[in-house]
Amino acid sequence: MKEIMKELDRLSKQRVSELQKAKKSGKLVIQYTGNFIPEEMIKAAGAEPYLMCRGGEPEPPDAVLEDMLRFMNPLARSMAGFNELGLDPVTPISDLIVMQQTDCHVGRISELFEFQELPVWKIGVPSEWKKEIAFEYYVRSLEKFKEKLEEMTGNPLDKEVFKNELEKTNKLHEALRKIDSLRKKENPPIGLTEFIRLNHYSFTVDKDIMTEKLNELYDKLKDAPGKFNENSPKILFCGRALAIGDYTVPRLLEESGGVIVSDFMDEGIRPYRNDYTINEDPLLSFAKTAYLERPPINIFQPAWEDRFEYMKGLIKDYDVDGVVWYQLSFDEIYDMEYTVLAKWMGELNIPIIKMESSYEYSREAMGPLTTRIESFVESLKGAYENE
């Protein structure tokens, strides 16, 4: 596994220089956020997509405080913060920054970009996902984006390429699902520490190569011995996002004797459990899957009951012993969902813990964090042994 991970890491790191070259050759570089913006459509327009989702470092969120409220979540602040610190090589060369307008955190950060006179495009994602007019609004928003791409490139968007790209994504999802299925083993050969990285690489490495590498990895791992100690407690990891670069908490959990067998996050990870049902209109295919077929994101309304049902399914399928709710600091709606979720999990006798992160992983912060993680894992082990 190490060799493949190393190779993917190398390929992933090349992405920035590829973008710089593409830019020089006249191609458009388009950054986007979240899972409601089709990177496949950006590709079909002949532009280069790049996911904006870096985090896990304490300085970028603080770098925007001159212009931004400090009670915004650190991922949203990082989006602008890396650029503010000159640590973001892509934003300065981006022809467009496309941002899904799902909540106020990202909404106001989009305005910070506008304030900095960066080229922003907004995709409206209404939260009332069960209402027909809301879906129509989202579709219309994607259509406007398509028109914008066509205007920027001067060419009509190639539907066939768009469909092709969606098919490629489906294959990538399938490869990720195969690897994910190995996490159902009594002692899995892979944890979230690697699985999240694979997801992150998949945003930057060429999709065909990535799929090939994932299949190769699956072949290597399918009969491999477990990576963890026998009878390690199994954990479901949930929350908004594990950003690219934010690996500390899953690493600590797995180093402390837990094994993260499943995940449920709204951003920063491929929605690999749902394929696109591709029909004649690829835009509509994307919209339906993204908006209606996947489990609703936290901000959608109503959502929490559906999300809990979904989590219950994961808990059963992956034989989960406990849930870690990974929350970004000051992310108020996730904080509220946790309160409700803790009640429901309590009714099911499933242990749950909230781990909050401000991306502050200094020596002083790591001590208490490690203690909490170790205590939680130990308590799960205790329960496991009692069974």
Added chain:
Amino acid sequence: MNKEINIELLKLAGFEGSELDAFLPDWLMAVEKVGLTDDDIEYAATEYIPKNWDVQYRGVRKMIGAYFREMVEAAKTTQYKAEGKKIIYGILPAVATIYNAMKVSAGDDLYVSFPDLMLVTILNGFFDKADPFLYEAEEKGFTYGCRHCPLNKMRVGAYTKGLIAIPDVIWSWGFNCDEGPKTDEMIKHLLNEDWNYVVSRIPHDTYYGESDDEIEERVQYLGKVLKEGLDEIEEITGIKISEENFKKAMDENNRLAFKIGQLVGLVCKADPLPMGGNALTQFQQVLTVPFNSGTGYMEEAIDIMTKEVREAIKEKKGVLPEGAPRIGSYFVPFCIPWVDRMFRENGVGTTFSQTLTPSSKQLKAPRYKDNMYLATAEQWLKMPLGQNMGYEVASMVEKVNAYQPDGMLMGFFDFDRWLGAHQKMAAKLVEEETGVPHYYMESDFWDDRDYSEEALRTRIESVSQILKMKKEMAAV
């Protein structure tokens, strides 16, 4: 319960004679239900209100009285529920017209208001006593450290403490923030599965400087969203708003807006400053919140206030000497009224609020007066605080230029990821455009538990000092 001290308080709030006698039993019931002690009432009557509000004016006292009526109304919701009356709640920010139209349609068979807002406004603004409800909500799971909105906490706290009844439905406008509507989902799953809510939202996806109300597609969409919301409410409550009743509510709103605009204009342009921003902003709130007891009491207060302000101007009477510097606000924090007082103690007067002072565009005749959904959509989309930052900044510039304050106070919305997040940027932009200095203070409009008088004193003193120096230098 000490009746005398309550009578003293009600007299301070403009009640007298038979009106006071008739109101007293309900008031005493509400006081008990809210949990105000004799000491609390005495503190409000003898210290907190006289110190922080311009009670030398009958208009201000009457305005306080109008709010007291709403405390009683909120406390009576459980009684109303038992009597079979319909109960509809809403949340801030909203356009009050459509809620007022519900009241016009259903009359006394309906309670309609935003009880969380009313209770925080009244309890913290006049008694400094909303804390028990906020702590209650925090115990129930609205975690203290995450900086949640005190209004949403109040909704949870007031319900779990039995102060307010479960509504037939709450119409949650999530056109600004995410937390308001999500609070209802939380209450439903955490406290009572019968908590009915209808959510209406629109994404924040217009661009800097676009005029949201001029984007036809947006007006039409929002009109549909509002219609769907109202249809659901009608289905739940059986209350239907006719176009005629909507027009009545609209006319009332326009009349009040005109009167309030006149009062704000008089106050902000007078020197010496006849009254402070706390009361001025409280008068304006009637345009954005339905009063279940009707707008009549507030209208009476506004009329009296306007007359008194005219007299004060004529007599050159003010709350500060002539020529004293004045500071406008994003939103004068009337729920922590000591901010206004502290500025005044330092020789600076507070004046208008950006948020509640209508822009010239808001005062223009509506384009869609014959369709209540589109008219409401248009009203909302003209409300600068709900739209993109460029749109809001343009209206802020207009108001700063119109009222010429010596400085502007920003902040006080640290719990709000929409209204609080952009203020530092907006301050820079408006300052650049108008030359009027803007000062940002991180604080909480509704709740001073985290930002005490002592915590803000130094900052307020410094800002006041700077404003005075600037004013003196300009005079040389």
